[in-house]
Amino acid sequence: MAGRIMRAAAGLTLVALVAITGCRSGSTNGKDETDMPQRDVTTVMNAHVDALMATEGVAGVAIGETDDHTPCIIIYVVQLTDTLKASLPTTLEGHPVRIEESGEFRPLKSEAPDHP
Amino acid sequence: MKKLFRVSTVAMLLLALAVSVGLWGCSREPATPVAPEAANVSVDRSASNPSIRGVMNVQERYTPALMADPDVIGTATTIDANGQPVVLLLVTSERARGGAPKMLDGTPVQVLLTDRIVAMKSTTTGVSHTAKQTPPIKLGTSGGWRYDLANGYCCAGTLGSLISVGGQKRILSNYHVFEADIVSGGNSRVSATGDFIIQPGLIDINCSAASGQNVATLVASRALPNANVDASTANIITGMVDATGNILEIGTISASTVAASVGKAVKKSGRTTGLTRSSISALNATISVAYENECAGGAAFTKTYTGQIVIANSRSKFLAGGDSGSLLVEDVTTNPRAVGLLFAGSTTTAIANPIGQVLSYFGATMVGN
Numbered sequence: 001m002a003g004r005i006m007r008a009a010a011g012l013t014l015v016a017l018v019a020i021t022g023c024r025s026g027s028t029n030g031k032d033e034t035d036m037p038q039r040d041v042t043t044v045m046n047a048h049v050d051a052l053m054a055t056e057g058v059a060g061v062a063i064g065e066t067d068d069h070t071p072c073i074i075i076y077v078v079q080l081t082d083t084l085k086a087s088l089p090t091t092l093e094g095h096p097v098r099i100e101e102s103g104e105f106r107p108l109k110s111e112a113p114d115h116p
Numbered sequence: 117m118k119k120l121f122r123v124s125t126v127a128m129l130l131l132a133l134a135v136s137v138g139l140w141g142c143s144r145e146p147a148t149p150v151a152p153e154a155a156n157v158s159v160d161r162s163a164s165n166p167s168i169r170g171v172m173n174v175q176e177r178y179t180p181a182l183m184a185d186p187d188v189i190g191t192a193t194t195i196d197a198n199g200q201p202v203v204l205l206l207v208t209s210e211r212a213r214g215g216a217p218k219m220l221d222g223t224p225v226q227v228l229l230t231d232r233i234v235a236m237k238s239t240t241t242g243v244s245h246t247a248k249q250t251p252p253i254k255l256g257t258s259g260g261w262r263y264d265l266a267n268g269y270c271c272a273g274t275l276g277s278l279i280s281v282g283g284q285k286r287i288l289s290n291y292h293v294f295e296a297d298i299v300s301g302g303n304s305r306v307s308a309t310g311d312f313i314i315q316p317g318l319i320d321i322n323c324s325a326a327s328g329q330n331v332a333t334l335v336a337s338r339a340l341p342n343a344n345v346d347a348s349t350a351n352i353i354t355g356m357v358d359a360t361g362n363i364l365e366i367g368t369i370s371a372s373t374v375a376a377s378v379g380k381a382v383k384k385s386g387r388t389t390g391l392t393r394s395s396i397s398a399l400n401a402t403i404s405v406a407y408e409n410e411c412a413g414g415a416a417f418t419k420t421y422t423g424q425i426v427i428a429n430s431r432s433k434f435l436a437g438g439d440s441g442s443l444l445v446e447d448v449t450t451n452p453r454a455v456g457l458l459f460a461g462s463t464t465t466a467i468a469n470p471i472g473q474v475l476s477y478f479g480a481t482m483v484g485n
Contacts, residue, residue, distance in 0.1 A: 042400060049402050053420065059462075062401035062426050065378050067214035074398050074426075076465065103462035105405050107292040107346065109260075110388060110438030111271045111412055112319040 037094035041071040044093045048073075057084045059102055066096050076102035171201040174223045178203070187212035187395055187428075202226050209428045211379070211397050243365050245274075245390050246320040251356045253331055256364040256385030256442065258316035260293050261334065262325050265318055266302030269412035272317020274387040274441035275331070276457065277369070278361035278483040279349065279475065285359060285483055286349035287313060287332045288474070289441030290459045291340045294348035297410040309336045313350040317387065319438070331356040337478070340407065341417045345469045345477050346459040361483035365391035366445065366452065371484040373471045374446055374453040376425045381447035382455055386439030393447055394434040394466070396455075398426035403467060405460045423473070425456045427466040435466040444468045451485045 037044065041063055052061050052075060060076035073092055077084055080101040089097050175192070187209040202224045216227045246258045259275035273293030279286050295307040314328035321327035332350035339347050352359070360368050366385045376396050383393045401424040409416035427444070429435050435442070440459050445452035456468030475481060 045400065053402060053404065060401050060403035060426075062398035062403075062424075063378075064398035064426070065211075069215065076401075076403070100464070102465045105403050105460045105462055105465070105467060107290070107296075107405060107407060107460050108435060108437050108440040108458070108466075109271050109273045109290070109292050109296075110317075110319050110440075111269045112323065114265060114268050114270050114323040 039093055041073065041095045044095050045073050048092055052088075055084075055087065057081070058088075059105055064098065066098065070096060072096040072098050074098045074100055076100050076105075078102070078104050165201075168201045171203060171223050174221050175203045178220050185212055185215070200224070209395060209397075209430060211395060211428055243390065245364055245385070245387050246316055248316055248321070248327070248329065251329065251331070252358040253315050253356065254358050254362045254364045255287070256366060256387075256391075258320045258387040258438070259287075259289070259313060259331070259441075260317035261295065261297065261307055262312040262314045262318075262328070262330065263303060263305055263307075264297065264411050265323055265325075266297070266410045267412040268302075270318035270323035271411035272319040272387070272438065274439055275313070275315060276386075276441040277363060277443035277454065278352070278357065278359075279478065279480040280483050281349065281478050281480045285352050285357070285361075286335065286478075286480070287352060287357065288347065288349055288443070288457065288480075289313075290346045290457070291338075291348045292346060292407060292459070293441045294334055294350060295336050295338070296340075296407060296416070297413075298416060299409045299413065301410050301413055303410065307334060307336055309334055311336075317438075320387075329356070339477060341419050343477055344421055344423065345457065345474045346405075346419075346421075347457055347469065347474045347477060349478060349480075359483075363443065368451055369443070369445055369482060369484040370451040370453040371482050372453055373475070373482060374455055375472070376455050376468075376470065380455070382427060382444050383447045383452070384435070384439070384442040384444050384458055386435065386442035386458070388436045388438035389432075389434065392434045394428045396425060397428045397465070400424075401426050401467065403460070405467075421467075421469070423470060425468040425470060427458075427461075427468065429461050429464055429466040432461075432463050435461050444471075454482050454484075 049061050052058055057077050059078050062074045064072055064074040066072045073095055075088055088099055091097055192204040203220055204226050213227050217225055255275050255277050257275055258272055260272035264271040275287050275289055277288045279288045297307045311334040312330040313332040315331045316328055332352045334350045339345055362368050363385045376399055378396055380396045385391050402422045403424055404418055404420045406418045407416045435458055442458045443454055444456035444458050445454050454471040456471050457474045458468045460467040
């Protein structure tokens with residue numbers, strides 16, 4: 001009697017552990033462990049910022065978040081063309097990259113014609 | 117018997133652990149969506165329809181948590197293109213749209229990006245950020261360098277806030293609002309310490325400085341192009357500026373500051389768009405900004421900034437031309453802490469210098485409570 005109860009409990013515990021493992025796999029969005037970042041997102045951005053800013057059409061680079069709040073690198077572009085999109089990375093050292101069409105950044109002073 | 121009791125107790129604990137861990141371990145997985153019903157043109161679209169009532173219950177259950185995000189401004193129950201009842205989220209930013217759940221307890225969620233909902237009264241506060249004020253003036257108002265007129269144009273920005281440098285109170289604004297005229301060019305002068313700062317700015321008084329009032333005197337520091345801040349200050353003229361640092365529609369602020377963080381709710385008070393709210397969308401930004409050498413002048417230099425704060429600015433609703441110099445503060449009602457100095461942007465994005473860097477540059481503190 002006691003043995004049967006113990007076996008049943010152990011079985012259910014195993015089911016629960018399998019369920020947990022399943023949930024963890026789902027939370028990585030199927031990413032291979034080898035894709036996991038080795039350096040933090042700020043270090044990675046700093047390592048690549050000069051090259052990114054030197055790319056024609058790139059207006060800025062920053063640290064933001066993806067829709068699921070994962071830290072990511074944001075590349076701001078003046079105009080998102082197919083050519084520019086193809087030339088920019090989708091990940092950097094395992095960190096996701098988001099591309100945003102921002103237009104040009106300008107000082108926000110205002111000017112008006114000097115009417116006579 | 118005693119042994120059997122002990123074994124049973126252990127077994128029950130294992131069972132309870134198995135079930136509770138199993139449930140907890142999967143609690144963040146998205147719920148399985150309900151099977152869609154066939155579209156039916158004669159479906160009852162009132163709250164008496166059990167399907168719609170069920171979605172309304174889900175909507176009501178999640179509304180408080182959803183609306184804790186300042187960019188989620190409403191929820192509703194609606195019918196989608198397939199005739200199915202769904203939860204509708206009204207959001208005011210791309211960030212909130214991206215962060216919205218796809219399902220709530222098996223109910224699909226639709227997200228609608230919209231403008232902030234305001235009462236459709238012609239004037240909600242009666243506060244003008246461009247009118248000439250009776251001194252002492254409040255900040256968050258139109259202003260600029262008295263002589264900012266060249267090449268057939270006049271220029272202005274915002275007198276944003278008050279800082280203290282060695283006990284002297286100064287108006288804080290941008291370099292490009294107070295002292296960017298660095299060539300004699302179109303007006304035969306360059307900005308210099310002692311020049312008057314006026315309120316309102318020239319663009320709000322038909323470019324006629326005589327219609328404005330002197331409120332401060334420039335302390336030219338030429339922060340750009342070398343420093344990492346687009347900042348400039350002017351000593352207040354006694355009696356002309358509210359010495360408490362009161363900002364239009366914000367009031368007094370805190371003397372302390374707070375660091376930016378992604379998602380933080382913020383607001384500002386500026387010459388063009390008045391009091392507006394948004395949220396911080398990114399940090400540590402490297403951006404390049406091109407500057408002119410005087411009002412409507414030629415190219416002066418392009419400055420690449422690092423470590424900047426990025427704020428969502430969909431269709432320039434948060435920050436527009438003329439708002440430069442506004443203080444970015446946390447969105448709280450009483451004595452908000454300063455976060456940044458707004459100076460640049462585009463129709464989707466606004467940029468601010470971290471306020472800590474600005475204050476360090478001048479050896480200053482915020483004037484506040």
